[in-house]
Amino acid sequence: MAGFPRRPATRAAGRKDMTRNAPPGGLPRRALLAAALAAPAIARAQGSGADWPSRPVRYINPYPPGGPTDTLSRIFCARMSEITGQQFVVENRSGSGGNVGADAVAKSAPDGYTLGLGGIASHAIAPTLYRSLPFDAARDFTFVTGLWQLPNLLAVNLQVPAKTVPELIALLKANPGKYSYGSAGAGTTLHLAGAMFGQMAGVEMVHVPYRGSAPAQLDLIAGRIAMMFDNIPGTLSLARQGQVRPLAVTSAGRSPAAPEIPAISEYLPGFDVVSWTTLSGPAGLPPAMVARMNALSRQALESEPLIRGYRDLGAEPWWTTPEDIAGYRAAQEARLAPLIRASGARVE
Known part of the structure; x- marks a missing residue:
């Protein structure tokens, strides 16, 4: 009776089988393990922000084009483009007193390529003025620096x-x-x-x-x-x-x-009400990237062309550390909340 044909040998006798326990068509497990261990380090290097910006940056201005806020934003973005060699593209997303644009920043990917203008309206007044907001002014943003005071x-x-x-x-x-x-x-x-x-x-x-x-x-x-x-x-x-x-x-x-x-x-010591703005991104931006953003923003805000352009409009450049602007925002919200409540202003 004829038997089944014997399976042909695939390797020399005694040679170690290097494909044992490897996935079909894949690498041996040892190579996969090495790749898995290296992946976080590679991701950290790519996400550290050391090369930011490596492509154009979208800057959301939550107010309509043509006004002082738009002009000041474009002056800043023009200087950042010159310093970094990448375009900073202003996108006007107006509505609800700046809240529409702020929400767009809060919900963007935390990759450093969508930033926006925050400030007193959306980040200090709105939390008390509006009964509900689609974002949390303290938790949903990464604050990079102040931009100007007006x-x-x-x-x-x-x-x-x-x-x-x-x-x-x-x-x-x-x-x-x-x-x-x-x-x-x-x-x-x-x-x-x-x-x-x-x-x-x-x-x-x-x-x-x-x-x-x-x-x-x-x-x-x-x-x-x-x-x-x-x-x-x-x-x-x-x-x-x-x-x-x-x-x-x-x-x-x-x-x-x-x-x-x-x-x-x-005449009234302690009186101080100014419109102030911040450069902010969504929560979760890598700290090293934020530090680089802050340093490049300082170059822009301390440059003579920007200072002249701002002062022509009555604004003062306002560079801060990320920690200082976050603390300032919180203090402003606390300071203005009783005044807003006493004024009777409320938006449903």
Whole structure:
């Protein structure tokens, strides 16, 4: 009876079988183990950020194009492009007072190639102003550095008799509730500057919120509102044209853009309300990458072309360490929360 054919020999007798326990078509287990042990080290080297940026970076600006925030962002991104040799592309994602753009940053991949503009509106005011947010201002971001600080300017219409802050305070105390002030909307730094002024000066004013600064400026010029707290670029231009009377800036000290105008703090010590911004990314960016981002941002923020461009718009470059900006944000939220609640501003 014929038997089954004998399986042909595949190797010389006595040779060690190097493919034993290897996966079909794969490497021996020893090689796989070595590769597995090396993989984390390779991943750490690739994700350390030592070569950041190695491709274009998307920068999300949560405000519409054309305004001071957009212009300042583009000045910064242009300098970063020159320093790094990679394009920093500004993408405008406006809506909900900056929250739409902030949410886009929070939900991006933590690879360092989507960053964005954060600041007082989305990261310090919104947590108290809005009943609910799609992000957590403290936990969902990696803060890289500050970018700039921009004071507001207190200006009155030309029919208001006060020419100084003390004269304005005396006028308001003599006429409680008679004079109104405009802002770009409830819960903005412009509104909160007025609320803080009222509290610290012990005066009563009527707040008139507008949908943006432009209509409020028109009513200020026309005399339909008595005064306005506004970002310095627009109102300073009106003041220098003789259309409104500037009284003081809202920063802790005088602005280099208009050193002749006093600060409210010179009359009300401790008064300080400025629009501030941060460069931030999603939570989880590698620390070494954040350190490199911070160092490159410092080069940009301390460069003469950027300083000139910022100061032309009334802004001051503001480099910080990542730890300092995270702490500053938290302190600002805590400081502004009681003021927001007292003002009655709330967004559902």
